[in-house]
Amino acid sequence: MRLPLLRIVPDDTKFDFIRFRRISFPISAVLSILAITLYFTHGLNFGIDFKGGTVMEVRVKSGAADLAQMRTTIAGLHLGDFQLQQYGGPDQVLIRIAEQPGGEAEQQTAKNKVHDAFGDSLEYLREDVIGARVSGEQLYTGILGMFAAIGAILCYLWFRFEWQFALGAMIANVHDIVLTLGFMSITQIDFDLTSIAALLTILGYSLNDTVVIYDRIREMLRRYKKLPMTELLNVSINATLSRSIITHVTVAMSLLALLLFGGQAIHSFTATMMFGVVLVGTYTSVFIASPILIYLGVGTGRAQGQDDAPAADPTPAKPAAKAPAQATGRGRR
């Protein structure tokens, strides 16, 4: 094995990520406000899981789908609001019918009417009929779950780190979710149960990233008592930079495969994940979660200057001597 191995990130990067906060914080603030505005003006495209109603994926048995004609047929059934959308191939159509007034049984009737109107000319690939009760509950439990997950993770971080870290992670979390919701609003991707799963996974991944950097910051805080905070944060982020990038490349590759070849059914899930994990998650942990520790008062007792170079050399001295002795000593037995 003497092949030259790929180094995506050069060995000793010394980017001043912390100084970049003067740009990244305003950018994030603007983006967040934009996302919230979008959320209130455009809203989310609630899928059937949260809105109730009927969704049918159908394939026309002969030739391409004639959307205009199908529209007329369905309009003749007087089922209120409905949408037709071509997807997949020219012969595949997505039919959405709004929730029918008059209770659960009416949804069923609406679906049956469509069946009767089209008869055998369609192949029904997928049909979902969801009543108001279930959809309302699902939205409620979805939102509840999101907050429960954030809460539980924060408790864990508080327990493992200090409260400043937990708070920093929470701000980063909210930032991730807000931006992802903005993305979902602008693309009008179906917001359904799987979107909640996607949001939670984004949360998990972003936290995963944040925790990796926080872990390093904590380690540095213990080891270098005199290193100024900004310097310390920069060293920590730079040290974990290579890992962050390699990991996200691999995650992005998995997601890209799912996005391109995974089919329609998980498309909105993977698209959301791609945006959340790869774009927002990484950015947040580096440019938001870490610098914010300064404002939360981590390491305020430290020297503020950025020029005491000798302390900045992060060569671990003491543990180095101990570890190999252990390894070789036991290895021989």
Next chain:
Amino acid sequence: MLYFSRWKAAAILLTALIVCAFAIPNFISPQTVKNWPNWAQLFVAPRVVLGLDLQGGSHILLQVDKSDVLRQRLDTLRTDVMKTLRDARITWANPPVARNGGVEVRLREGPTFDTALSKLRELSQPISNNIIGVTGQRTLEITDLGNGLVRIAPTEAAANERIRQTIEQAIPIIEKRVNGMGLVEPTIQRQGIDRVLVQVPGLGDPRELIKLIGTEAKLEFRLVNSTMSAQQALQGSIPSDSEILCETRDQKNSANVTPPLCDGGIPWLVYKQVMVEGGDLTDARTGFDQNGRPDIEFTFNATGARKFGQVTQENIGRPFAIILDNKVMSAPTIQSAILGGRGQITGNFTVEEANNLAIVLRSGALPAKLTPIEQRVVGPGLGQDSITKGKYASAVGAALVVLFMLVTYGLFGLFANVAVAINVGMIFGILSLLNATLTLPGIAGIVLTIGIAVDSNVLIYERIREEVRHGRNAIAAIDAGFSRALATILDSNITTFIAAAVLFVIGTGPVRGFAVTLGIGIITTLFTAFTLTRLIVAYWVRMIRPQRVPI
């Protein structure tokens, strides 16, 4: 960090191997297994079940009608209250009525009032259920509203318990009906307190099934009130012992008679008193009448036969209405006493309708009405399509990651790939062992797990690279890399695991499937990162005694 005792190494390898081995049955087709001896079949029994989104089928969530259950409960409660007061020889000022979710009765004030109250209190019983035994709650709440008015209402807990029981009674009945349709491998399970989930793989059109489950199948035989015609009753006043019920007919035939009440059907004036009930049926099958039209032939048990014989004997020449779920099926005139306990229901049935009716009558009446509140159907074509696409996407994703790791870390990349492959094998092993259901979001969960598993290796290797940069020798760097990175891996995985756990607890259906594979994936990732990867590297170090780290 790099030392493993022989026993420990063996235990780690064995665990990985055994867990992976549980995945093997998934690769053996059920057809092959059929011919195996029983003991061998037992070994391959645990396997991953494909979700309905992958194999196609119908998913129907039904909810019991709470108000229906409560109304029935209040009816019996009112009777109980009347009986209690009568037995104690206590007279009331106003008879008990069901009102506002309880029964209210106005008693006479005076010495009997307190006796009445204590007698009524005896009706209330402690609630016990089979999960936690006696709960300390009682079934009824008795309140003195003043002026002699007493309210007897079922407690919240009692109402819930009643609904729980209703579902419990309904499940075997639904099972009988679904099986009666000849459907393969249906799963019927309770969800929450008041819901039942019915899943039938391979069923592309659940309309028939929903109709079958939605039928309450309350069969009653009542006499027709022939003192006046239904039309007269509708125009004048309906006698208090009778009511109007409708007979539905073919739309075409009923064009001439269109009273507003029955929407194209024929109204009948029938007595409220039920002469014989469907609960006394022992069997119901499809047959054909003299004219070759399909009918339903039923058989009563001894009690039913006796009642039926008596009623028919006493009412020869009068029409006898056969009523199913408050709809008149037919009202034939009794020609002679029917003593054998057998009879037919005729109507304008198609063979299919007659078949379905026979199924619901055989399975018995549901204790309350069930309404479908969620329904998801996946055609078999789409399911197959999803599997193919899922497999393809996973393969492409895996290939990209494997290649990338090899390019980035060389030999150590190979180690990582081996560890990740074993990781995926273990995920499938555990899924099989749990007989878990694999859904499309579940596949997404596995793909993401591969990402996490790779990440744990990246964390370790990057740390090793760093330690090398700081001037350590190869073995020291590897050792320090592992010990430092593992702490981080633990922290980061626990946070993701918490998210997965929350998803599992609150999620339903697709979300849950995702949470299961993600959660299992995190556990196996921790296992492989902490033991397997370390073991492989440790053996490599022992064999090669490297001077420099090849990453």
